[in-house]
Amino acid sequence: MGIKFLTGSEAAVLGATEGGAETMFGYPITPSTEILQGWIEACEKDKKLKFLQTEDETAAGFATIGAILAGKKAFTATAGPGNILMQDPLSMAENLRIPLVCIVMQRGGPSTGTVNFSQQEVTLSAFGGNGDGLRVVYSASTVLEMYKYTAKSFSTAWKYRFPTFVLGDGHLSKMSAKVNISPLLHPIPSAALLKEKISPTFLRNCFSSEESFYNDRLKKNIEAWNFAKNSIVESEQYKVSGIKSLIIAHGSVADAVKDAVDTMRKNGIKIGLFRPITLNPFDSTKLKTLASKVSRIYIVESSLNQLSRIVKYELSGIKTPVIEIAKPAVSFTSDEIVRLIKNSK
């Protein structure tokens, strides 16, 4: 496909088609609306693709489930308050192991908040709903990654049968960048989840005893999650050779941190970046190895410690001091990150 000049939303639409998506259900909400619009444009060009603009995000999520049960690779995209409504279908998908892909362009909350940017939908995406958080959450850092991880999310969801999120944010949605798009390997095909025969499939969501629910459903789901998670986890380490301190950041904030690391390295500061690409499951093995080598860890994020809560849990047993640099729903420049780290002695 070569080099293109794309917004994050356009990249997500390309990623969805690359991942084999056939149908999208969605409801307009800033800053994810362009994904719905872009998908509808794709439907105009390829008549095999389908879409439905639903009455709300709950219906979008549940209609996506219906299409997936019928054997289609279907997905949805939303943001903020829409992600809250999406927790109802996502809980069903988590319980029944339905591979629902949901792209979330995070916006500042709670409630309507701002429609631009935040990293405040980490907890909601990873652990929302009345379940235990058996969901895969990718956090895209650049426009190119909106393409790459949207495409990948379909294969992850359909291979492991867990609902899968791709987190972006308002800035990533709207910004344009030159990206080198290369096709991925063959997407994993989809198959109907119902038998359509006299010997039928019963997709049961409700159990009459706690023991039956745990033994027949939850225990099996948790075992499958524990088995799959080591194959799913992804992370990036940036300039970590010889480091004395480590920054942990995700999403587009991590992209700014990379510039900050470059600047500090030029000034002789031995600092590097650990970037979780999957926020759930989390690559704690690699992070623990790095964290035990450094004398200080900085966690930089655009929420009040949502990433930090995950990191602190995953780093249990590691004594390295952690400094949290949080600007809820406000973005960072790389110069600012350099300054904040310098001043956080």
Next chain:
Amino acid sequence: MDKIIPASWRTQTKPDFFCPGCGHGIILKQLGYAIDDLKIQEKTTFGIDIGCSLLAWDFFNIDTIQTHHGRTTPVMVGYKMSKPKRVALAYMGDGGGYAIGLQSLIYACFRNDPITVILVNNGNYAMTGGQMAPTTLPGEVTPTTPDGNPTGFGEGFKGPELLSTLCAKNAYIARATVSKPLLLRSVLKKAIKNQIDNNSFSFVEILSICPTNWKLGAKQCFSKLADVEEFYVPSEFSKKEQNVK
């Protein structure tokens, strides 16, 4: 002559889990016969809601999807869009269809989505203990209206009448009752045939009885149902609320 039980029923899961005397048994029997008569057992996908309807999760030898409360309609809309040749049935109670899932019901009708929604109106939230539903009649005593349902809550929700104001011309909208099972079957068949032949939306509200929460025996239940039928009149509805009895 009907078989004693419909061929599409799953005999291994009988007797079912509905309360003794529940109207769901009558409805699901007539639905079973309708499916048999139309020879669509292998073509049908059955979506069910939360509330008493969930007890039908393995009732038929038919693929069945148990969804969340009020969400059967959008699941079946998405399903049907992806499998246009399947017959998509969405089965729910009056709480699921007229309260928490009303938005999706209205939109499925408004868009003329080719699914058949079957809504059981027993006038209360039966699974949770008989609380006030949108269909509870004025003055009715329930756990959430201990002094009798005040008219300020609305005088009873008339779903088919509402949907007939915004449905497409080729949609099929009707209200039936468990007191006339053969008529109920013919209405269900018309609704399902409308989905198949006209590729359009169909909706059947079925007036039902709830001996457990009405706290009445069989005979009194049917006598109360006769009163309910005075308020919610069984009928077919064409667009713009013109009765064509």
